[in-house]
Amino acid sequence: MIDLRLLREDPDRVRASQRARGEDVGLVDALLSADERRRSSGTRFDELRAEQKQLGRLIPKAQGEEKTSLLARAKELADAVKAADTEQQQAAEEAQELLLRLGNIVHPDAPVGGEEDFVVLEQIGTPRDFAAEGFTPRDHLELGELLGAIDTDRGAKVSGSRFYYLTGVGALLELALVNAAIAQATAAGFTPVLTPNLVRPAAMAGTGYLGQVEDDVYYLEKDDLYLVGTSEVPLAAYHMDEIIDASRLPLRYAGFSACYRREAGSYGKDTRGIFRVHQFDKVEMFVYTAPEEAEAEHQRLLAWEKQWLSSLELPFQVIELASGDLGASASRKFDCEAWVPTQGKYRELTSTSNTTQFQARRLNIRQRDEQGTRPLATLNGTLCAVTRTIVALLENHQLPDGSVRVPEVLRPFLGGRDLLEPTAAPAK
RNA sequence: GGAGGCGUCGCCUAGUCCGGUCUAUGGCGCCGCACUGCUAAUGCGGUUUGGGCUUUACCGUCCAUCGAGGGUUCAAAUCCCUCCGCCUCCGCCA
Numbered sequence: 445m446i447d448l449r450l451l452r453e454d455p456d457r458v459r460a461s462q463r464a465r466g467e468d469v470g471l472v473d474a475l476l477s478a479d480e481r482r483r484s485s486g487t488r489f490d491e492l493r494a495e496q497k498q499l500g501r502l503i504p505k506a507q508g509e510e511k512t513s514l515l516a517r518a519k520e521l522a523d524a525v526k527a528a529d530t531e532q533q534q535a536a537e538e539a540q541e542l543l544l545r546l547g548n549i550v551h552p553d554a555p556v557g558g559e560e561d562f563v564v565l566e567q568i569g570t571p572r573d574f575a576a577e578g579f580t581p582r583d584h585l586e587l588g589e590l591l592g593a594i595d596t597d598r599g600a601k602v603s604g605s606r607f608y609y610l611t612g613v614g615a616l617l618e619l620a621l622v623n624a625a626i627a628q629a630t631a632a633g634f635t636p637v638l639t640p641n642l643v644r645p646a647a648m649a650g651t652g653y654l655g656q657v658e659d660d661v662y663y664l665e666k667d668d669l670y671l672v673g674t675s676e677v678p679l680a681a682y683h684m685d686e687i688i689d690a691s692r693l694p695l696r697y698a699g700f701s702a703c704y705r706r707e708a709g710s711y712g713k714d715t716r717g718i719f720r721v722h723q724f725d726k727v728e729m730f731v732y733t734a735p736e737e738a739e740a741e742h743q744r745l746l747a748w749e750k751q752w753l754s755s756l757e758l759p760f761q762v763i764e765l766a767s768g769d770l771g772a773s774a775s776r777k778f779d780c781e782a783w784v785p786t787q788g789k790y791r792e793l794t795s796t797s798n799t800t801q802f803q804a805r806r807l808n809i810r811q812r813d814e815q816g817t818r819p820l821a822t823l824n825g826t827l828c829a830v831t832r833t834i835v836a837l838l839e840n841h842q843l844p845d846g847s848v849r850v851p852e853v854l855r856p857f858l859g860g861r862d863l864l865e866p867t868a869a870p871a872k
Numbered sequence: 873g874g875a876g877g878c879g880u881c882g883c884c885u886a887g888u889c890c891g892g893u894c895u896a897u898g899g900c901g902c903c904g905c906a907c908u909g910c911u912a913a914u915g916c917g918g919u920u921u922g923g924g925c926u927u928u929a930c931c932g933u934c935c936a937u938c939g940a941g942g943g944u945u946c947a948a949a950u951c952c953c954u955c956c957g958c959c960u961c962c963g964c965c966a
Contacts, residue, residue: 449928487924488936497895497935500947504892518946536923687882687921811920817921 445543445805448479461550464767466558468545475542482535483738489528496521527581545655548802550767551776556792561766562779568750568761570784572840579844583786583836585717588614590846592867594834605715606707606722608831613864617837618830620857622700625727625828628752629698634729637697639678642669647681647706650807652773652799659708670687676697676824679730681810688820690813694733694741698827701726717835719784719791724831734811735801738821742798745825746778749794752827755853758836760788773799782836793832796825 451458455472462469498519506514546685550556555563574581588594593614599607610618626636648654648670653661662671672678679699688695703726714720729748731739746762753760760782770777774797781790801819804810811820841849848864 453928475906483924486935490924493936494934496946503946515946520946522946 445802446546446549446587447801447805448539448543450549451475452479455749458546458549461767462547463553464550464556464673465547465770466768467547471542471546475539475546478535478539478542482532482539485528485532485535489525491530492521492525492528496525534550544806547770547772548775548800550770550797553764554776555764555766556768557766558768559766562763562769563766565762565764565778566763567759568719568754569757569783571759571785577844581785581839581842582846583717584719584838587838587842587846587848588717588834590866591838591848591864593617596717603722606720608718608721610834612867614834616858617834617854617864620854621828621830621833622725622727623857625752625757625854626698627760628748628755629727629729629827632696632700632748634696637675637679637682637699637704639672639675639682639699639701641672641675641678641701642667643672643677643681644669647677647684647807648672650684651677651680651803651807652771653677655772657771657803660706662704662706671704672701673705674703674726674824675701675728676730679728679824680803683732684698684807685809687810687812688732688818690734690811693811693820694731694737697730699728701728703829719835721831724829726829727827728826729796729827732804732809733821733823735819735821738798738800738823741821741823742776742778742796745796746812747821749780749796749825749827753780753782753793755851756837757851758793758840760793770872771797773797773802775800775802782832783840784790784836791832793829793836794826796823798823828864835850 446458451472452512455476458736459469459472462471475597479754484637496518499514499521503511503518505515555561582590584598585594591614593610595609595611596607599609630636642664645654645668648661653670653673661673663669666672670677678701679697682697683695702723704723705721707720707722710720710756718724729745731741731745748760750760760780763779763781765777765779777795779792779796780794782793783789799822803822804819809820809822810817813856837851838848843849846866850858850864
């Protein structure tokens, strides 16, 4: 959530942000009026309550008729206090409900527009010219099947569409990727964390995933728990309701978890292979830092993502997303998109968001320094989303016979092997 | 799944049975000041968090906050209910 003080002082800035997101601008005035009512009814409650407390102190000392009349007066006051309290709570709830619907303030440098209006910041590496090499590249599923690495048929048989098995070198490849990613993160000072993958509504809502994207989230009604779509959720909620001494910041965590996504509304998109699936594993970077540090930290997260993709020797581009494509929490977001040869385009592999104080306010996470306590800033960034990384690796590093070259950085985690080769007898 | 115990403002803790200056006790830690060759010790003061008002600083003041939410009452840390968390035991189980 945003700072109510900012809303009162500079409502135009909030209106402009809502407009850039393509969201409801009217929320701003509704919230201003609810906040005004919350404050005025709160003041009335405070005054009545102060009077009630004073009166209450007199009662035990009073005797006889005096006591009777005091009790009668106190009874009236008690009713008035209760009414004022109810009124205040209603106004507060209304204000809170509206506040939770406001998106984060869009960063001034974020391009304005929708999904199509992203800006390409840079391109790193060069896509291979398969025509010049004299062969037509196989797509990742064909390669995965040749290698005995990916089995989507049985995934569909057992769990439905968009599920898969990773087998043999596929399974080993995932473990190597995860280990290599954790190794990079650890070297950079991150604390590795294995997180709970089922979380309570407060964690989900606090992270900003129960708004427009709620349909994309798996929910277990019997237990009132959500399956996380990313370890960002349990990592953000890790310090929920805490006050962290500023001297301990930044706190950098590298989470590893499965990610569950319903992919509602993506029917027919990326149906082949494992590019878009209901469940995948991911190494995620998550940082708690001082608000003044957030922008610099965002650049660092992006740099770590670039380092990772470069170490995998993948050609990729960095884009900055437009205001309408940020999601509720982010003020600014960069994606790294790897080249997918058989699609002839760059596709998202990682994403890093500066959520400023937005999540921290919802999750009640503050920092304490000489100035006092205030919400800190949180940021997140993908290090390795396993399935999409496998897609990019297989397709970009394939050889004419269907084997796949292993980039140097992964070899130590694959028993030193530098080549994945087709199995003599596929798993079918 | 069953039975029981516990949850107090950083940590420990008094208070809860029997509702009323609890405006929450004391210790430790921490901050400030004083004293002191230095350090230590000692003394005094301060030290939960949030909201409102005061000009959105300072100062001041009021209200809320004893795991969370509701209820009873003129009045709730204290009585009742629901929930959450932790611990112990029994059962089941990877």
